[in-house]
Amino acid sequence: DAMVIQNPRYQVTQFGKPVTLSCSQTLNHNVMYWYQQKSSQAPKLLFHYYDKDFNNEADTPDNFQSRRPNTSFCFLDIRSPGLGDAAMYLCATTTGVGTEAFFGQGTRLTVV
Amino acid sequence: GDSVTQMEGPVTLSEEAFLTINCTYTATGYPSLFWYVQYPGEGLQLLLKATKADDKGSNKGFEATYRKETTSFHLEKGSVQVSDSAVYFCALSDRKNGGFKTIFGAGTRLFVKA
Numbered sequence: 001d002a003m004v005i006q007n008p009r010y011q012v013t014q015f016g017k018p019v020t021l022s023c024s025q026t027l028n029h030n031v032m033y034w035y036q037q038k039s040s041q042a043p044k045l046l047f048h049y050y051d052k053d054f055n056n057e058a059d060t061p062d063n064f065q066s067r068r069p070n071t072s073f074c075f076l077d078i079r080s081p082g083l084g085d086a087a088m089y090l091c092a093t094t095t096g097v098g099t100e101a102f103f104g105q106g107t108r109l110t111v112v
Numbered sequence: 113g114d115s116v117t118q119m120e121g122p123v124t125l126s127e128e129a130f131l132t133i134n135c136t137y138t139a140t141g142y143p144s145l146f147w148y149v150q151y152p153g154e155g156l157q158l159l160l161k162a163t164k165a166d167d168k169g170s171n172k173g174f175e176a177t178y179r180k181e182t183t184s185f186h187l188e189k190g191s192v193q194v195s196d197s198a199v200y201f202c203a204l205s206d207r208k209n210g211g212f213k214t215i216f217g218a219g220t221r222l223f224v225k226a
Contacts, residue, residue, distance in 0.1 A: 040221075042218045101203075
């Protein structure tokens, strides 16, 4: 059974039109991450939550925001998507440092 | 800051060949080390891990040993199969400034020919 679920698997949005990607987990893990992965590149950490504590990477554009209303759900909001934001977005969870990350299947975002 | 460097791909092997994918890391603390595998269109899956020096992680015929003296975590498999074709990511996990981070290498694409 899927433990980290991302919806939708594929999202097409218009240039400049806000879009939200969602992630849910059944593992009750404290930490949730959002990564951006462009073709043939490593996943790039955008931000993560430890419980309700939000940690933003220094080079994450302001265009990207996140919300974690409860332990199970985390959202990625892209306020004004540009063509350069087209990528696979991966959600992951862990219990904490030193433990493996559990990944969702990803949402592939296309900007037209 | 922490970083992971792995050999560039793609790596192309014939079935039953020996595989090595090199990975080295830099970290100020004592990270845990991982290998993840990604199949086309999918998220990442944990392949194996090691949490302290000299630990050996193993799974599905793959092995990697945490070498603190050389800051390395090379992935090996004695006999690859076509089904092993995928992208392999070396990663470390460490606590930084009160937060928790998993950092990935650039990935190495493996093609196995029948």
